[in-house]
Amino acid sequence: MSFPARIDVHQHIVPPVWAQALESRGLDSGGWAIPAWSAADAITMMDEQGIATGILSVTAPGVRLDNDAAGARALARAVNEYGAEMVRDHPDRIGSFASVPLPDVDGALEETAYALDTLGADGVVLMSNAQGRYLGDPDFEPLWAELDRREAIVFIHPAQPPMALLPGTPAPLADYIFDTTRTALDMVLGGVMSRYPKVKVILSHGGGFLPYAAYRFSGLTSTVVDTDRKAEDILRDLKRFYFDTALSASPSALPSLLAFAEPGHVLYGSDWPFAPQNAGSYYNHFLETYPDFTPGQAEAINHAGAEALFPRLAR
Incomplete structure (x- = not known):
């Protein structure tokens, strides 16, 4: 292990069990093949x-693969126990975000408690939409309230939006960044981000295009969509998000991301193995050669920001 000893969120x-469940249903990840994986x-x-x-x-697509709510609960439990086993075997090298079976809120609450209290998960992963329902859905309020009560860390990963793929274009190429932005704005x-200030939310892939479009969202909301809301309040809630650099540490994306994100809110991400290692090297090069970091900014991205969120990983 050589510098920079990153923490990859x-x-x-x-x-x-998850790969087999997808294969049996003819599913993949938004047109992206499911790769092999091992801890080694x-x-x-x-x-x-x-x-x-x-x-x-x-x-x-997470653990809710069809209309079988009970099956989704069982699959969530199986994948979370598998992840916990990997953490037990490699506690310094591996952490875990637990899956929950939204839109089944009762099942999600039950699995959140089990994963955090019994398995010791580092946080919870939510897909950007659950069967077409976005994360600001009022029915999901009990889950957000419980995550806030626990001061939990939530990692939001994009899912295929409820629309047809562009021909020849898998969802991870374009639709995922759209869906991340859509659910964050939702x-x-x-009001999720203002009502629940103790939950920490990480958005994948640099937050989609949220940093680039944040002032569009705040300005048009306050002047056209809902004139009772102030632009600065919208911006405050948008700035509560954390962002990872997976597939997003580029000469065009980094300036916008770093200009918008709060200090310590940009975290390293690789997206491996769905993004192969040569893709990781491609974006790492941009990160490692970026000329405009302020003092401490590179260290915050590589590890210090994540150490503040996950104290057990601090060195």
């Missing part, structure tokens, strides 16, 4: 990419 796990391969990749610890999560306009 956007790294994936592929539990066999993950640690090899991390050693080669300067990553000290990867916090693992199941990617889209949460802010629905």
Whole structure:
């Protein structure tokens, strides 16, 4: 392990039971193939990419694969126990975000309690939409209230939006950044980020295009959509988000992201193995050669921001 000993908040796990569940239904991740995964391969990749610890999560489509709510509860439990086993085997190298079976709110509450209290998960992963319902949905209020009560960390990963794919274009290429932005705006306009100030929310892939469009959202909301709301209040809630750099540490994205995000709110992400290692190297190069970091900014992205969120990983 060589400098910078990153903490990777956007790294994936592929539990066999989950891969088999997708295969049996003819599903994938928004037109993206499900790759092979093993803890040994993950640690090899991390050693080669300067990553000290990867916090693992199941990617889209999550654990609610059809209309079988009971099956989704069982799948969530199975993948979370598998992830916890990986953490027990490699406590310094692997962390875990637990999956929950939204839009089944009761099931999500039950699994949140089990994952955080019994399995010791580092947080919870939510898909950007649950069967087409976005995370500001009023029916999801009990889950947000419980996550806030626990001061939990929530990692939001995009899912395929409820619309057809562009021909020949898998959802991770374009639709995922759209869906991340859409659910984040839904949460802010629905009041989730203002009502629940103790929950910490990480948005994937640099927050989609939220940093770039934040002032569009705040200005048009306050002057056209809802004139009773102030632009600065919208911006305050948008700035509560954390952002990872997965597939987003580029010469065009980093200036906007760093100009918008609060200090310590930009965290390293790789998206491995759904983004192969050569893709990680491509974006790492931009991160490592970025010329305009202020003092301490690179260290905050690589590890210090995540250490503040996950004290057990602090060195």
